[in-house]
Amino acid sequence: MKILKDILYKVGIEAVNGTTDIAINYIHFDSRKVEMNDVFVAIRGTVSDGHDFIEKALSQGATAVICEEFPSVIVNGVTYIKVEDANHALAVMAANFYENPSEGLKLVGVTGTNGKTTIASLLFQLFKKAGYKVGLLSTVKIMVNDQEFKATHTTPDSLTINHYLYEMIAVGCEFCFMEVSSHGIHQKRTEGLHFTGGIFTNLSHDHLDYHKTFAEYRDVKKSFFDHLPKTAFAISNVDDKNGTIMLQNTKAKKITYALKSYADYKAQILENQFTGLLLKINNHEVWSKLIGSFNAYNLLAILATAEALGLEEQEALRLLSELESVSGRFQYVISEGKVTAIVDYAHTPDALENVLKTIENIRTKNEQLITVVGCGGxxxxxxxPIMAQIASTLSDKVVFTSDNPRTENPETIIEEMEKGVEPQNFKKTVSVLDRKQAIKMACQLANPNDIILIAGKGHETYQEINGVRHDFDDMKIVQELLTLLNK
Structure with missing residues (x-):
């Protein structure tokens, strides 16, 4: 049990009705989870408004309500706290409830359109190899040192973040690497956290259904760096035109990386093959099992972070060469029939173009590149249409299919993609609604030495259709189909 007034420390309170000197059991923003002596925080969401569920929360035993507007009916014996921003209040309260765990370890946030999962996951892997106890909060999974938990969001809600940070402290973790999404920043899920450092990867077309304009999307990302303390570090990709913008107003120590521009950490790609990358980084040659120029950027960000966190350069470079690729990120298999199948999470135009250009740079041009791609509902x-245009331009054959249709008609999604195909590329494309059948068609079209790229879902092991998640793993399915076709 905690005392309400203690977990309200640093919350911007506008008005109080009742006493804050009461014991509370837990904090909830989902009224369905409320139990006796809990605090209910009424959040205004994109779909529903938590203020509409205050009565339900009280009927289930809530003894305190945090809200932006007092309800018309005030119940005796219940404490009501009016705040300007309930999202911010929830984040600060969550940190206080769990005794501000982010202050007890070195927390590094990774933000940008692409590369967040790879960088956070590989930093976790690198510091584990270096002998430390480490935590990870990523799209793929949550790790509390050796214990794995399922992830549901790129950046979890404030209570979940602080719960896992608390668990990390309990088992002795010294570092935590965390993906920080634009949604998470905008919804204040990272407020109340103490970051030791932040990493910016790149910025391209994504989430404009939520942010409406690219400028708003960019400025939300920038706000993360604006709020870093002067004791922190800010690492930015200055080859991206927004890389210097991210650093403009930060108080943190500025560290840059690039392949093309002048930077603190600069790399030259000496070899780029399906077996890996040979890089020259600040006059040191480093071999990596990772593939493609986008991973060269990721490796630079990882090296810069490792050194900023205190690892010696030679140790960091050695560990860099031992890193294994992340699930669903340019993950590939070569079948008995000598067909190379690549599964990648590329679900934005920029990410898809990066993967296709990486394959283009490695292939001999004597083989076909067959791409299977869809877009989420x-x-x-x-x-x-942009992703369809990129896929049909940079591939020899393209199969348009379903991704996670969610509540949209998958046929409509594919029709909207097809509008982006230029006339000279029409003959390259075919549409197959069922994703498994689309992958099967790609396998049937492939000859020995051909390359199949299956883009969009990567690490995901499900397909979401009308609110139901069905088991679906791109890598497992393509392996099974290639094995069957070889018989």
Whole structure:
């Protein structure tokens, strides 16, 4: 049990009705989870308004309510706290409830359109190899040192973040690497956290269904760096035109990386093959099992972070060469029939173009490149024709299919993609609604030495259709189909 007034420390309170000197059990923003002596925080969401569920929370035993507007009916014996921003209040309260765990370890946030999962996951892997106890909060999974938990969001809600940080402290973790999404920043999920450092990867077309304009999307990302303390570090990719913008107003120590521009950490790609990358980083040659120029950027960000956190350069470079690729990020298998199948999470125009250009730079041009791609439902519609245009331009054959349709008609999504195909590329494309059948068609079209790229879902092991998640793993399915076709 905690005392309400203690977990309200640093919350911007506008008005109080009742006493804050009461014991509370837990904090909830989902009224369905409220139990006796809990605090209910009424959040205004994009779909529903928590203020509409205050009565329900009270009926289930809530003894305190945090809200932006007092309800018309005030119940005796219940404490009501009016705040300007309930999202901010929830984040600060969550940190206080769990005794501000982010202050007890070195927390590094990774933000940008692409590369967040790879960088956070590989930093976790690197510091584990260096002998430390480490935590990870990522799209793929949550790790409390050796214990794995399922992830549901790129950046979890404030209570979940602080709960896992608390668990990390309990088992002795010294570092935590965390993906920080634009949604998470905008919804104040990272407020109340003490970051030791932040990393900016890149910025491209994504989430415009939520942010409406690219400028707003950029400025939300920038606000993360604006709020870093002067004791922190801010690492930025200055080859991206927004890289210097991220650093403009930060108080943190500025560290830059690039392949093309002048930077503190600069790399030259000496070899780029399916077996890996040979890089020259600040006059040191480093071999990596990772593939593609986008991973060269990721490796630079990882090296810069490792050194900023105190690792010696030679140790950091050695560990860099031992890193294994992340699930669903340019993950590939070569079948008995000598067909190379690549599964990648690329679900934005920029990410898809990066993967296709990486394959283009490695391939011999004597083989076909067959791409299977779809776009998610209930998300940014403007990127659909752009992704189709990129896929049909940079591939020999393209199979348009379903991704996670969610509540949208998958046929409509594919039709919107097809509008982006230029006339000279029409003959390259075919549409197959069922994703498994689309992958099967790609396998049937492939000859020995051909390359199949299956883009969009990567690490995901499900397909979401009308609110139901069905088991679906791109890598498992393509492996099974290639094995069957070889018989």
């Amino acid at each position: 209930d998300r940014d519609k403007t990127k659909r």
